[in-house]
Amino acid sequence: DADVTQTPRNRITKTGKRIMLECSQTKGHDRMYWYRQDPGLGLQLIYYSFDVKDINKGEISDGYSVSRQAQAKFSLSLESAIPNQTALYFCATSDSRGYTDTQYFGPGTRLTVL
């Protein structure tokens, strides 16, 4: 089984709808991240969480919110989706005990907002 899983893998929705993307991990890592990937822009950090009670905004948090329900679960919500949020979304994890910042990624969720 994959260490970092994301659901759904693909989602098509309409402008104005609320969408939740979910991420679960079995790696036992304390840190979790949400990224957005757009062609030619690399990965941009949306939100990150260093533990259940520690959530921080990344570079592009406007229009997004997150919830860390447990150490292993980190959800990303789009409160009112808009077309320019069409992108590939990745969840990642890392272990603060390693002191190396190595991140491990899920398979991604492709979101299309019509």
Next chain:
Amino acid sequence: AQSVTQPDIHITVSEGASLELRCNYSYGATPYLFWYVQSPGQGLQLLLKYFSGDTLVQGIKGFEAEFKRSQSSFNLRKPSVHWSDAAEYFCAVAPGSSNTGKLIFGQGTTLQVKP
């Protein structure tokens, strides 16, 4: 501000040819450096990483990278490319030893392999 630059957006090489993907970073101290690969429809897979010590690091799938402090570079190499290496490659940087947990990614280089 810290930044990572991958100067080549697209690279095309013939199968069996050698490969070098460039990565330059801007950071005051020695950072932690990473290369990830993203195959079509897949997530990012860690190829290799450099933290300290030997500046030539070996990774999976026959890749290696060399850290050159004087050039602020961490170029990825492979002696003989296989068709399955066609993918997008990302260089990433973390502020070394500070355990911030944050990575800064380059824009990516798409590798096409000709038969």
